[in-house]
Amino acid sequence: MFLQKIEKIFFDESYYVNSNFFYVRIYRWNPYLRLKPWFNIFPLKLREIKQLMVLDLLFYIKNTHDSSLTFRRSCREGICGSCSMNINGINSLACLESFDLRFSQFLTIYPLPHMLILKDLICDLTNFYNQYRLIKPWLISNHKIINNTKENLQSKIDRFGLDGLYECILCACCSASCPSYWWNYDKYLGPAILLQTYKWLIDSRDSAHKIRLNFLNNSMRVSKCHGITNCTKVCPKNLNPAQIINFLKYFSKID
Numbered sequence: 001m002f003l004q005k006i007e008k009i010f011f012d013e014s015y016y017v018n019s020n021f022f023y024v025r026i027y028r029w030n031p032y033l034r035l036k037p038w039f040n041i042f043p044l045k046l047r048e049i050k051q052l053m054v055l056d057l058l059f060y061i062k063n064t065h066d067s068s069l070t071f072r073r074s075c076r077e078g079i080c081g082s083c084s085m086n087i088n089g090i091n092s093l094a095c096l097e098s099f100d101l102r103f104s105q106f107l108t109i110y111p112l113p114h115m116l117i118l119k120d121l122i123c124d125l126t127n128f129y130n131q132y133r134l135i136k137p138w139l140i141s142n143h144k145i146i147n148n149t150k151e152n153l154q155s156k157i158d159r160f161g162l163d164g165l166y167e168c169i170l171c172a173c174c175s176a177s178c179p180s181y182w183w184n185y186d187k188y189l190g191p192a193i194l195l196q197t198y199k200w201l202i203d204s205r206d207s208a209h210k211i212r213l214n215f216l217n218n219s220m221r222v223s224k225c226h227g228i229t230n231c232t233k234v235c236p237k238n239l240n241p242a243q244i245i246n247f248l249k250y251f252s253k254i255d
């Protein structure tokens with residue numbers, strides 16, 4: 001497999017100011033070309049279109065300028081989490097991020113930072129999903145469910161406790177903005193996976209409370225969070241993984 005870390009690319013904006021064009025700068029890398037990563041700068045005359053989503057713009061460029069441009073997307077509704085990327089320096093979902101041509105002349109798009117790159121804006125999420133698998137992201141229940149015919153109910157209050165957790169779409173924007181995850185991505189679980197862990201931990205229908213807490217009882221898995229809160233700042237679903245990690249630290253201490 002061809003994998004490569006992103007290198008910083010210098011770009012002098014002053015050269016382009018006061019032009020009639022709108023400039024979209026996109027990080028590119030193709031493993032088959034055996035070249036270093038480069039920036040493609042697409043000068044677009046889009047004055048008639050005042051506002052677009054970044055994902056629309058990427059489609060526009062792919063359809064009219066360069067069909068080899070590669071990015072992930074599926075739902076274009078902020079539901080699937082596929083189109084996460086770094087847009088003007090902030091990790092976000094391209095389908096939810098709008099930009100206004102009247103206020104800005106530049107748009108810069110990188111893949112998620114500190115991830116291995118497969119091609120252009122597509123990063124390798126294998127480690128992220130392997131960590132997700134480690135937390136057993138499914139209901140572990142002692143209750144017998146007869147022939148799957150009976151619903152496994154919970155009270156309204158218990159269900160309310162899952163708000164702010166179940167909305168996570170595993171886009172990895174938070175984990176890719178966390179310095180602790182950058183440096184310890186193989187040991188520290190990162191904000192997204194920890195938020196998911198907490199969701200299963202407090203689900204009233206789940207019976208594996210002890211097993212889940214024991215799994216977290218490791219010097220790196222939770223405690224590598226230093227409360228910088230980058231994760232909460234970037235979450236496109238307005239969740240608060242930094243706070244959830246504090247709850248997890250508390251739970252693992254008292255249990």
Ligand code: SF4
Pocket residue numbers: 167168169170171172173174175191192195234235236237238239241
């Ligand atoms: S917590 Fe937010 S940023 Fe992190 S994976 Fe879930 S939805 Fe994405």
Ligand code: SF4
Pocket residue numbers: 177178179180181190191224225226227228229230231232241242245
């Ligand atoms: S609060 Fe913790 S998980 Fe969030 S960015 Fe900071 S170190 Fe990472």
Ligand code: FES
Pocket residue numbers: 072073074075076077078079080081082083084093094095096
């Ligand atoms: S395309 Fe599904 S979240 Fe953006």
